[in-house]
Amino acid sequence: MDSNARAIARPRPRQALADNLAGYAFIGPWLFGFFAFSLIPIFSSAYFSFTRYDLLSSPVFIGAKNYAAMLRDSVFWKSLGVTFFYVAFAVPLRLIFALLLAMLFNRKSRLMRLYQAVYYFPSIVGGSIAVAVLWRRLFKDDGAINSILAVFGIDTHISWIGNPKTAIWTLILLAAWQFGSSMLIFLAGLKQIPESYYESANLDGAGSVRKFVSITIPQLSSVILFNLLMQTINGFTVFTQAFVISGGNGDPMNNTLVYALYLYQKSFSYYEMGYGCAMAWILVLIISIFTALIFKSSSSWVYYESKEN
């Protein structure tokens, strides 16, 4: 390399030393936290997953027995099934609602901000225990939902929470209800689509369905990909709502025992910490597979505008 160019590209040695010191001083807190609260726990978790560990006595190395036990654990498979079912319905429902409402909101009106606030509000309060507790009351046999259905002449006396067939749907509904933040992300994406695309489509006589399929969806596809990824990952780790609505144990008959809830039970109710760690790594594996699949499929449906115009 030309020594002249080098002198310009790199700061003087003394300056470089000062920069290095300053840099590490500023990121120091993160570096410490990274080792103490992420890296070391990650490696410990990998190790514990090959041990039997009840917290009080020291861990005993048992090889891959935790993973082998998982294969035979019917509750594990049940919780996996419940989680897949939850993700398969909650994520698409949430995204469809989010996209449809975002499209309705993508116009100029003085009322828009008020409407947005109303639709977004459930997402703001939805993560709270208050709402989870409320949900359990609403969907009981003598809850408000059955009273409303009765007004429309549908007489149901079932407890939506207590019935093994419907319990998971109350969780899915709770997730779908909180489409607000995805909606805002879609709305920001919709505002980026140039108006001229729709104008030329109008000139060509395209109908609204055609415009939706040929302009909106391709232009929005990278935002859809982002939302799909985030919501899928969140869906697989759902915990709090299931914990509160099921009364902490996945009732009725483990039909709301989502994966993270079973992991919590195993680790902190039965103190099978090794088994819990093994379950956590299977969760990482599942999430990685889904992320990879979504990314791989995205090359066929995500539309990237070519940079050279």
Add this chain to the structure above:
Amino acid sequence: MNYKRRKWVRLFPYHFFLIAFGFVMVYPILWMVSSSFKENAEIFGNASLLPGRVVLDNYARGWRYIGKLTFATFFENSLLYTVLATFGTVVSSAIIAYGFARIRFIGRNFWFACMMVSLMIPYQVTMIPQFIMFFQLKWVNSFLPLIVPMFFGQPFFVFLIIQFIRGIPQELDEAAKIDGCGRFRIFRDIIMPLCVPAIITSAIFQFYWKWDDFLGPLLYLNKPKLYTVSLALRMFSDPATSTDWGAIFAMSTLSLVPIFLLFVFFQKYLVQGISTTGLKA
């Protein structure tokens, strides 16, 4: 005039739909608030939003909770945890973000990549070893495991503030340097004041997440006198014991007040935060 009227007629179904569906969306919350003013007998099997007779009794009963503890304790605990955790997160994340955004040092890209990868590891992986660590430190049944890690930066907010700092012209730093400002003064007197919007966004989201946090307190706080509002509500509404739904809804409503205020006063920051960075609420 005629045109305006036609436009109104054309838009009527649109607004009608949005208002009707919007009502369905907020109905559960409205029902909860109204039930907190109803007598217990009126809550069951009643979908009405108007209490037959408005009673404030639920709030008094709920506040006293059980035994010697009142919700004053739980609100104090929640506030202590939320405020300290938010403060720690914002201050440390801003310092770290400045380091990554403005200083050239060996290994910067490597550590930045590490930080972004750590963002993608589910909490379930680190949860158990962290618990074991804090258990051995005898930190269980204190707020330390919940608050201390927040003082070492949260990758998500570090990233958010880095993005913001990159938008600030580098010439400002250069000028300050020529005037003899050191690194820390540049950070404190020049970058920080310009970062206020990003700081506010981070603070709002972290406050909101910590106020709602359930899993952390559930793991570490096992004594009722340490309970946060979330834990107390969950205890209160235990299916095996609870029947006093009026009192439960009164306290649930109160627990949403801080979030509601945040929503009303900082809606602009919330909406911008989500639209531009994909922050999940």
